[in-house]
Amino acid sequence: MVTVRWHTREDSGLRIDRQQRWWHDGERLEHPRVVEAFNRGLEVADDGRYVLRFGPDWAYVEVESCAYTAVAIDESEGQRLSVRLSDRTAEWLDVASLQLDEDGALTVLVKAGRARARFSRDAQYQLGQYLVEENGALFIKLGTHSEAVPL
Secondary structure, three states, rough: OOOOOOOOOOOEEEEEEOOOOEEEEEEEEEHHHHHHHHHHHHHEEOOEEEEEEOOOOEEEEEEEEOOOEEEEEEEOOOOEEEEEEEEEEEOOOOOOOOOOOOOOOEEEEOOOOOEEEEHHHHHHHHHHHEEEOOOOOOEEEEEEEEEEEEE
């Protein structure tokens, strides 16, 4: 006999794992368009929980670690770095919030400090091109401007 699971908005069966992969009821979601749509529909609710929205429909999403992926780093006229995220938004890089997770990947606060994004390998490599070490400390250097990295 097959047991039918009734999903609710609060218990949707949706989950994002530590590597930012989407799952539903223990099955990995792999179709690129579904993953893209889910990434674009992900938001941080006022209470700090994650919500997947499609028009008027929504459901809570369980997030194991970081909800977003930093997919690329962009330089703005040699003045600031921005980070492109998996939901197709971009934000200024909050250098002070950079951290290394337990796997050695960089993470950064995003969404006005309400969520954390994990750097993809490509984005981490791109950021590494701006890192310099001076007197045992790390800095992000853009032209004549440098900012300390708290790693």
